[in-house]
Amino acid sequence: MSLPEEQALPLYVPLLEYLYGRPVSVNMPLWFIACLFAMQCIFYWFKYLNRSIAILILFLLPFLPLLIDMSHSPWMLDGVCDAIPFYGIACLFKREFLLFIENKKRFLFGFTSLIISILFFIAMKNITNEYLNIPFYLIFNFSLILLVVTVIKTMTDKFGIHPLIKYMVPNTIIILACHTYIIRLADIFITRILNLSPNFYDGNLMFKISLTIFTMVLMLVPIYVINRYFPFIVGKGRLFESKTQK
Numbered sequence: 001m002s003l004p005e006e007q008a009l010p011l012y013v014p015l016l017e018y019l020y021g022r023p024v025s026v027n028m029p030l031w032f033i034a035c036l037f038a039m040q041c042i043f044y045w046f047k048y049l050n051r052s053i054a055i056l057i058l059f060l061l062p063f064l065p066l067l068i069d070m071s072h073s074p075w076m077l078d079g080v081c082d083a084i085p086f087y088g089i090a091c092l093f094k095r096e097f098l099l100f101i102e103n104k105k106r107f108l109f110g111f112t113s114l115i116i117s118i119l120f121f122i123a124m125k126n127i128t129n130e131y132l133n134i135p136f137y138l139i140f141n142f143s144l145i146l147l148v149v150t151v152i153k154t155m156t157d158k159f160g161i162h163p164l165i166k167y168m169v170p171n172t173i174i175i176l177a178c179h180t181y182i183i184r185l186a187d188i189f190i191t192r193i194l195n196l197s198p199n200f201y202d203g204n205l206m207f208k209i210s211l212t213i214f215t216m217v218l219m220l221v222p223i224y225v226i227n228r229y230f231p232f233i234v235g236k237g238r239l240f241e242s243k244t245q246k
Contacts, residue, residue, distance in 0.1 A: 021075030038075035058088040110150030116143040171223045178222040
């Protein structure tokens with residue numbers, strides 16, 4: 001929810017922040033869209049590099065914010081440096097990643113990833129050196145990603161994919177663009193209409209899970225409206241198709 005001091009800001013302040021790519025007022029989660037846009041623009045140039053060199057640069061970039069103050073950089077470049085190794089490795093090793101998902105030995109990798117994640121999570125709590133913490137952070141998160149992928153693949157093989165998930169997966173762009181607004185609407189409904197305090201979320205895990213599910217259900221509204229009436233916004237529809245075919 002917006003704080004009283006944020007509501008008192010002139011309208012142009014959050015707009016200028018968004019144009020600069022560091023939205024911190026009123027709706028701070030929008031930083032994710034700015035960060036993702038900048039990351040995609042930067043990674044575009046990696047396709048011209050040898051894969052080994054690209055990997056080396058990807059794993060060096062998280063150290064850059066420790067050497068240069070990037071806390072006020074445009075388009076969340078500090079966040080880009082932290083996140084781009086995961087985005088880059090997924091793109092560079094897309095074929096290998098798909099083979100891993102289908103590999104019958106993925107259970108062994110998943111169990112190994114679980115052990116590594118636990119060990120490195122414990123280790124990170126005792127590391128005070130910022131430079132040493134980065135490789136531990138990377139290993140922990142890569143292991144966690146492999147673990148989550150293994151669990152999801154196992155569940156889909158056993159139970160299949162729900163039609164609702166199949167419907168939402170091709171609409172991730174719409175979800176990325178609209179989810180913060182939907183969360184805000186859900187937040188207003190819960191705290192104002194139900195007369196709950198903003199700190200009601202604290203320590204209430206089941207409520208947070210329920211809010212997440214409720215938000216994803218509400219996402220069906222913008223997905224339907226955009227696909228049905230404004231498909232050109234996400235590059236769909238006859239107008240876009242006719243231009244790309246020329």
